[in-house]
Amino acid sequence: MTLWIKNANIATMDKARPHAQAAVVIGGFFACVGSEKETEAYLSVHPQEELETIDCGGNFVMSGFNDSHMHYLHYVRAQKTAVDLYGCTSLKEVLSRMRRALEQDYDPSLGLWLTGEGWNHDYFTDEQRFPTAKELDAITTEYPILIMRACFHIGVMNSKAMELMNINKDTVGQYGVYAETYPDGTPNGVIKEGVFDDIKARLPMPGCEQLLEMMIDCQKDLFECGITSIQSDDFKYCPEGHAYEMMALLRTAAEKGRFKLRMAEQALLPTHADMDEFFDKHGFDDSFGNRTFKINCVKLLSDGSLGARTAYMRKPYADDPTTRGIAIYEQEELNSLVLRAHSHNMPAIIHAIGDGAVEMCLNAIENARREMPHLRPRHGIVHCQITDKEQVERFKELDVIAYIQPVFINYDMHIVYDRVGKELGSTSYAWADYIRLGVHAPFGTDCPVESFRPLPGIYCAVTSRDLNGSGPFLPHQILDRETALYCYSAQGAYCTGEENIKGKIKEGMYADFIVLDKDLVSCTDMEILEAKVLRTFVNGKCVYER
Template identity: 30%
Template sequence: MSTPTLLLTNGKIWCGLEEGFAEAIAMAEGRVLATGTTAEIEAMAAPGCKVVDLGGRLATPGLNDGHMHLHNYGLNLLQIDLRPAVGVTSIGAMLDKVKEAVARAPKGAWIIGRGYDHDKFTELRHATRAEVDAVAPDNPVFLVRTCGHTAIANSLALEAGGIDEDTPDPFGGKIGRHGNGALNGLLFENARQPVQQAMPQPTLDDLVDAIERGGKDYLTYGVTSVMEAGIGIMGLGMTELRAYQKALADGRLPVRVAGTLMGDAEKNIIEECHAEGLVTGAGCDMFRIGPVKIFTDGSAGAGTAWMSEPYFNDPENYGVPCLTQEQCDELVLKAHSMGYQMAPHAIGDAAIEMVLNSYEKAYAEMPAPDRRHRIEHCGWHRPDQLERMKEMGVIPAGQPSFLYFFGDGYFMCLGPDRPHTCYPFKTWLESGLHPSGSTDCPVTSASPFPVLYGLIARTSDTGQKLGAGEELTVEQALHCCTYESAYGVHEENVKGRLIPGQLADVAVFDTDFFEVAPEEILKTSCVMTILGGEIVYETGQTVAKELA
């Protein structure tokens, strides 16, 4: 038997949904060696072994963010923070942030911000091009809504992207205009691309820095694994993949990553990846190739999720389809035939219908019993679509934190009833669909605690309930953020539970989720994070002692 190198004792260690609790755990060679009582595990100690007395604290498998954007998040950490959480709850507050950035920047330099939510502005609207021009007349400005699907561009940014009053809406996008046809600065979905392409692009080294920066932040929350939901999403092609490979090679990848490859109509790297043998499952425990991503619609909060019924606040709006059915069929079949798992972005029921149609055609053409195709977000599906998902074993990859951060906005744009049907995690679990928990960071915070709260309480940040009856237990919520996130990328046999042989990834918290009101979970801090049996983050509240 291996000699343990790290012991956690005197704790409340949740090992998994079926496994329950243990008092202590032994780790060796990067994996779990044994769990049991403190006395049983302490008896395994040997000279040189580190021992951590948890003092009764809760420990769980390292959390796994099943859908996020790591390199984008790392870059966003250097941009203007426009989230309501930092006080940006009005257009004036946002413009003040822009004005401060302009004062620090040279004339002509780009000003980029992320995270505003117009549904939480006192004005209940987006800022306009003219308003941004007033505080930034000499700098191009691009301000991204929290969802990432809508942005505000000022006049210089629009000019840099070649967009003027005569520019038509692109397919899969919309250019915002006033009633007289003048540009108002809003760009929806594919309409953002010309401006994004005109911005200064990060280098390979910039991307590696961003991966490391974002990954280190994730460790502070007890998150040890993520599914990066779009390598190639920035339009930099294979450079984005090379950044992950370089981060791994240089020892600068702080968390385990399953990398989703862009295989969309325009942003597509799968042929180059396939030629290098980089198909779903290829790689190592730190960086492995995951599924292929395409976009079929936008977001509900931006009014671009593609629905079969119109939006409550805009009866003429059904959202924005980003692909035709024929395009979706072709892209899905191509990736499916090459051996890839699929992970299309689809929020509205019309977009979900498109994806399910494509899946049925692909499976008929080439059966693949355990491919585990996914639907990212899967926000509003119909009962008949749930049955089709069950038939094909489609994984719904939803974001419980959306319920907390965006729940109020859903009632505003979709009316009093439809928000109650979104992201039905209990139904998904009971249907055997393996739903994963995630943040979609930087769409919402990297913190996993609003995710857990959303799963358990299904309540917005102002106290509005969404979908009573869909609440999960604490055990089920943690299961979605550990085992199910691993299952979603074919890794449930190597991580997600604290059982002998699995990776020794552990998170220790200052709050016992099982003993507090759900609201207290939002106040949680991680006090120690362990990756592969090594302590990679600690606050000093627990201390490892090495045995002589």
């Protein structure tokens, strides 16, 4: 089937021809992009047996959104199995929602834990602190409970959950700063970072086949928001020991046309043993996959989150001088892991929020480029929130991608000066600085830390305001509309080495595009948040229609 797109207001993301009114799609690729007369002339020279005309009614058309960093499988599991704790304004409300879920929804015969996701103690109006095991025990000591902070770097377990994970007064010491205790040395249920990740990976969960069906079903949620491509960190959200089976199932589902969302896996491999299994035992690299599903890079975590004060800083936190956060690795170990990925010509992308962690990541990438300069994988730093000017300049010098989540300022603008001080805070969230320097800066959401909806992120990027309109936070980092849209489409394709095939409405590129009811270039700021996706196309086929 050939498509003739007419009467459209097309933002092509192609700098050679930024605007068009019509396009022809043949076999899942754009064959002609231009005016209606140009596309009509093309079709007269290249007549098509089956031609479907799409009259866009003058509506805005652009390439599909590409979320450059999220956790799709985590989102899917949360949609199906977790209690929603987002929006809780008190500790009391968190406990109330969990108690209600236990009484009304929880089925212990399934063998799953009672889990909840999305609380943020900074929004509590009663006590601004982490919950503890004692409070969760007041809900139940018979069944295991785990509740996860919105950043997903902190979790809290009840005593039954700790019993199942063998965390007690005798064992808690082995976890160091990653497991908190009461004054008497008894674990209080709070777990952090790598320990938290390991426990999440060990939770009972549906099998791979069932998870695959859930992932296929949830595609529609993303298509409804205009997302046609994602880059997703999922290894730790697969059933323990079955990540490679999950990858194979996704590849097959994509080949059969059941999984249509274009997905690039960011494989979390935090240890040399994990890399041994990936590269040596399974023989994986970034050649695994197909046009829809592929493995793109190695993912590492170098620190925690700003809200939980586990992001690693070069100096102590302004509002808690007793801590600089948590560095997951020593510099030598991080260097070694990045170099291991680099030696396979595979990008390493590293979670880093604090300026101390960003510095370590830049050093590790610099070391890899120095040791093996003949290889040029597209390394990156995910989040890169707290930075000074010199660090931002090093991104350009070392050719490091800055994976940015503009929607983060909706929360962070209200805490960052308290956490790190005005001087350092004012050089952070440096989106415009990266782009002015020529650093590749793809946008994303870190879903389910934030909603995967792209439009709130675009609004934050072009206004430097929170979603209630407060601000501007950093006026010098405000982006123009075209740049923000480019970062949410074409820039994402660069990360996965697909900049010549995806992310633009241009001849020879994938026909992944969306139709919206608002012109995102010229509408008012608030209308960005109100805009609706009318239709979403992947590979030239409509996968969503409002």
